[in-house]
Amino acid sequence: MRTIAIGAALSGALAFTALSVPAAQADTVVGDTTVSNIVVNGGKDVVIGTTNKVTFKVTFTASDPSGIEDGESYLYKGTWSDPTAFWSDDRDEDTTCATGTKATCTTTYTIIPEYDLHYDAHAGAWRAGAYAKANDGNSAKTTNLGGFSLKRYSKLTVNASPEPVAKGKTITVSGKLTRASWDDRKYHGYTNQPVKLQFRKAGTSTYSTVKTVHTNSYGNLKATVTASTDGYWRYYFPGTSTTAVAKSTSDFVDVK
Template sequence: MRKRAIFAALTAAAALGAFTVPAAYADETVGDIQITGVAVNGGKNIVVGTADTTVTASVTATDPSGIWDADFHLWRGTDPNNPDSYITPDQDTTSADCVAAGSTTSTCSKTFTFEPDWWLTNADAGTWKVGVDVWAEDDSRTHRDAYTTTRLQRLSKLTANAGPEPVGAGKTLTVTGKLTRANWDTGAYAGYTAQPVKLQFRKAGTSTYTTVKTVNTSSTGDLTTTVTASADGYWRWSFAGTTTTPAVSAAGDYVDVQ
């Protein structure tokens, strides 16, 4: 059975049965081995909707004898020996995929799969610490509990609709929309409430959107406002994002002003 999400609380651990948190150790390096870089998902935030999402963690390391293997773990909390949450790679019991860049340096990688329909919950969104172990051919080794961090976010969606279409110059134009994000507790999308979202306009024949005003989403994630129609162009909503939710902009809705 693959180990993935393991929560430090004893009650959660009991609920998971066979899942156990591997023992954590203090940062340690034995020999000449050195880590030169660690990245999860290519250094980008991990954004997960309601379907499984797989990302790659990689470490580049060097040792005079060459690199043999590597492993990773993601965790949350303040104590690596008692983490709030703990995730191990899909290939938890197999060797990493190591690609040599010469006789001394290799980049080793493994994958992590985030599964909203199994273990992922809304509370898991946020910053995770990235632990890494690397072994050299001569038994040199290094262990780092928190070499870097990665951010896990709930996928967001945003719509926009402006009307009436067409509209007379100087007349009132109503722009509506909705901001939603993945709810990992229910497996569906739900409105993101009380969030500031920018209404933007791009005049026909130009390439740049300009912010007209900022509107907060309702208790259901809905947006609505009115503006005065003055020129042909595209209207859209744009959300800057939060630590748990990525930025998103709606597709522009074209309005013909007559």
């Protein structure tokens, strides 16, 4: 599967010169072929960091009385006529369609950040479309069948001190929230973000939120709490429209 990432400086017309013929046209239907029910990554966000490649599947339904010969899917940010980024299957063997008059077609995408993502602005809402060709030569292409969120990977750290601590004394819980930058392949502090400080009492399995604190201009976190019982402290970031959810590891504090 070949993926194509397009910077905002490129026009839609230039972008589409690299795509296969079905993608270069507007929505089309020839005969009684249909495409529908597109799902990206099982309905979950696609989350990508700075170096690790990420593989996910796109499925859609293709129907025709003669059966389906092949298909293709398209993922893009912005508008179809002028996308700021575009990924597509550009070889028939990359999308497989089951046999039958109503077939599930599956495309496997493998995204390598250094080749396929060049700008932080690519994070956020994306759209998805699909094309199918029937055994009798009919076809259908719909460019806006659904959507998904492409998000930057995030990390959280935690450190609770002192350890151990006397009951009734103050614990300081520090941490840092960072997120991947596709601009420079590094992680940077995510500033002014609400992060939940959570506690799990020793011997239990459920965390509860004690308070919400905000990251500073470097992404750092600091909260103070009163020690009352043994347990585990962690930070939890609920994510944003461009950045994924993050949980720190747990830090156990022994209360004497």
